[in-house]
Amino acid sequence: MDISVISAVLLGALALFLVGGVWIAFALLGLGLLAMELFTQAKAGPLMATTIWGGSASWSLTALPLFIWMGEILVRSRISEDMFRGLAPWLTRLPGRLMHTNVIGCGIFAAISGSSAATCATIGRMTVPELGKRGYHEPMVIGSLAGAGTLGLLIPPSIIMIVYGVAADVSIARLFIAGVLPGVMLMTLFSGYIALWALLNKDKTPPSDIHMSFREKLHESRLLIPTVVLIVGIIGSIYSGLATPTEAAVVGVVGSLLLSLFLGTLSRSVFWETVMGAVRTSCMIAFIMIGAAFLTTAMGFTGIPKLLAQWITQQGFSAGMLIAVLTLLFIILGCFLDGISMVVLTAAVILPSVQAVGIDLLWFGIFVVLAVEMSQITPPVGFNLFVLQSMTGKDLFTIGRYALPFFILMAVAVALIYFVPGLVTALPQMMLGTR
Template sequence: MLISIGALLLVAMLVLLASGVWIGITLGLTGWIGQAFFTNTPPGMNLFSAFWESNVSWELAALPLFVWMGEILFRTKLSEQMFSGLAPWLNRVPGRLMHTTVLGCGVFGSVSGSSAATCATISKVALPELKRRGYNEQLALGSLATAGTLGILIPPSITMVVYAVAADASIIRIFLAGFLPSFLLMALFCGYIAWWSIRNKHLMPPPEPKTTFAQKMRASASLIPCALLIVFIVWVLIAGWATATECAAYGVLGSLAIAAAGRSLTWANFKAGLMGATRLSCMIMFILAGAAFLTKTMAFTGIPRALAEWVDAMQLSPYALIGALVVIYLVLGTALDGISMIVLTSAVVLPMIQMAGFDLIWFGIFVVLLVEIAEVTPPVGFNLFVLQSMTGKDSNTIARAAIPFFFCLIVCVVLITVFPEIVTWLPDYVMGPEKK
């Protein structure tokens, strides 16, 4: 019965999206339908509380600040200088500057801890510059949509913290466990970009003129200020001297200072950057609020728990259980954000995982990868919505562009399942084997 209700809500959401209703309103309306017709709770009260609770967050304050940082880099031509500095070094690498989408998301993801902030910021900087230089737009969109999810896999990550609390596991171990899978995933993304570029040379822009080592070093001088800013932000975060939100504030101040020192900051582009960041941040927060209300609906109806209990009742073998959970989490990912997926299913799923003999630290990274997949899975793939708002492209167009990178995520899930040491080796090496 509950699974049938879930299917009805999914159909209602798809109909609203197909009708052109705003994404945030679609999520809110779907949640309203679920609560009004399938629960005894008053939807009006829950709507107001969900909108308030989802946006009144100190951690969330990092998102608009990081988005503003991206706007500053984009509008003051700092991003153009960064790409000019990187271009000579990547000239002989298949894919050339297209790799900056993955590398940029990897570096920025380690600072922001947010998939949406990573996707929005790097897209704002990289996408216009790649298009200007003649790179394939579909490949750029696909790589940005999926590489943006590195924000929740590369520590520190709010999603990892939530899982660690739910599983009563060591947060430090979870963080350490995320590093090698992050590098593996970045290698898979870059490998596909290189392979695509070799297969489609006619769609690649002509190579940059050959330069000497001295010329490369001179061109790289423009990278130094922004590189120092990024290193500083990562350093103070890892050292524990600042929170992610405070690091975002440092990023904004540093970007303004660099732009002012380079005489590229004007009142006009300052105002344009601020307004652009405001519009994009409001859009993201509106979607977050709608998703939070839909999450409340899911919790009141009990659909996630029913799905987990249904899988538990099958008495599957360990790897069959993992396969079933992949399907369940992907289905939930079409309607829930990652944190809600973990919170609403952990009470049922974690005991099943322990009984099947799987390591809880390993399962944490496994779930985070599934959450990453959910971020680029229609109809509620959050990164798809972020790019849709920034480019004007239909979310289905962006989803199609992301399909090859989607399969890279699947390959990463398979690899850590077959070789769990990819996840467990680093925490065991640094902290010693975990006592059972």
């Protein structure tokens, strides 16, 4: 059967599942089952059983619930408040002043949480009321938080990188290292835009209300020490080769528990809240990945990935044109799917096409993360928009409008890593070699 007919049937079925409110995991399983029954001669039942077991028995996935648990612990500790107090005195002379706490705070917390939603929620609980009380421009406060909150996906450790690494069979350690320079670049773009906006809108930035001597600033900075120690423990153990990402996740959990105990925020009830929160989120993600594993196998049996790769080769798409098309595809999918679902749903179809035009899968992983970041702030299904809606009471499309400049900056970041691929590949090659 023609590839266009198969694709149309499967896309139509997926649209029906999603519009009908079917859980993402069930939608993926159902779509795979439909593809097997309609377009292949293979027996779906036994294949589903073996695929589900194989997809859920990966050792690399062990890091996922651990990083999620670490984020749950840190959300319930006093680390966010201490982070704000430690950063604020150093930002008063910059154009935009304390609005940069959204970017820097999210960047720091991203390095210890791995989750976009956790980063946005944790920093937002602190900065939105504080900046509101000081009279900062609300659209810029909310927009910068929406954009900067996505750094939880790009700056390692990143949950979405683990998911992509498993799906594409790419080293998770190399992905973590590859995300560092693009993450710093994106933070620079965000802060640069805030500074430029503040210079052009001086009347919308309140005067500084923090007056400290250099000694007093250093004294406040002591509050950043626990955060820095935790970041060094996690990222340093990976970069130095002392620990795998999974082992580093254990370091993160133990470190966050000790930090919470040291800050006096760890109790029996809080401990069980973090455990149950991590279990719920981990099971949701694992369930989605199980459905995706079966769909990936089913897509292989239909021959769509191979045919699509052949079609792209025949069309003569350049790597740049393919990236432009895929960027548009991810933006559209981001209006309806969460980031993890986007990765696992498209991996089976897209990766063969990407390899067909000679794109490095490590580089492509960072591109995917940036594209998924963009989807986090596109209505109607943007996780960061949901977080900010519950926090501010604004509707999704208003928050999406506030976040639009930062969405455009992410598109600029995609262009930058395309034209300067060394931003992604240089650090992994330097630290781990070419293999």
